[in-house]
Amino acid sequence: MEQLLNHVLSNPLYIIIAVVLLAVLVFAIIKKMVKLIVVTLLLFSAYLMYVDYAGEDVQETIDNTIETGTDAAKDAKKTVEENKKIQEAKTKIEKELKK
Numbered sequence: 001m002e003q004l005l006n007h008v009l010s011n012p013l014y015i016i017i018a019v020v021l022l023a024v025l026v027f028a029i030i031k032k033m034v035k036l037i038v039v040t041l042l043l044f045s046a047y048l049m050y051v052d053y054a055g056e057d058v059q060e061t062i063d064n065t066i067e068t069g070t071d072a073a074k075d076a077k078k079t080v081e082e083n084k085k086i087q088e089a090k091t092k093i094e095k096e097l098k099k
Contacts, residue, residue, distance in 0.1 A: 008014040051061045 008018065046059070048058055052058050
């Protein structure tokens with residue numbers, strides 16, 4: 001692996017090819033992210049138009065959505081912290097067993 005890396009870094013043509021491939025990869029990732037954001041915004045806008053058409057309060061719906069998202073983020077954070085504690089305890093027990 002080290003020989004391959006040294007071979008690639010020693011040849012300027014390979015470096016140029018690697019940089020071009022990296023740029024194409026980064027561009028593709030950014031393009032996908034932008035597409036995802038646009039589609040999400042369009043779907044959310046369509047949902048808000050439906051809510052308005054159904055006669056519900058749009059601002060209340062937005063507030064409920066934000067509250068639900070915030071609650072989900074807090075629950076996820078708690079779960080991550082619990083899993084981290086479990087992993088730390090597991091590591092501690094494994095160290096004790098190795099002794």
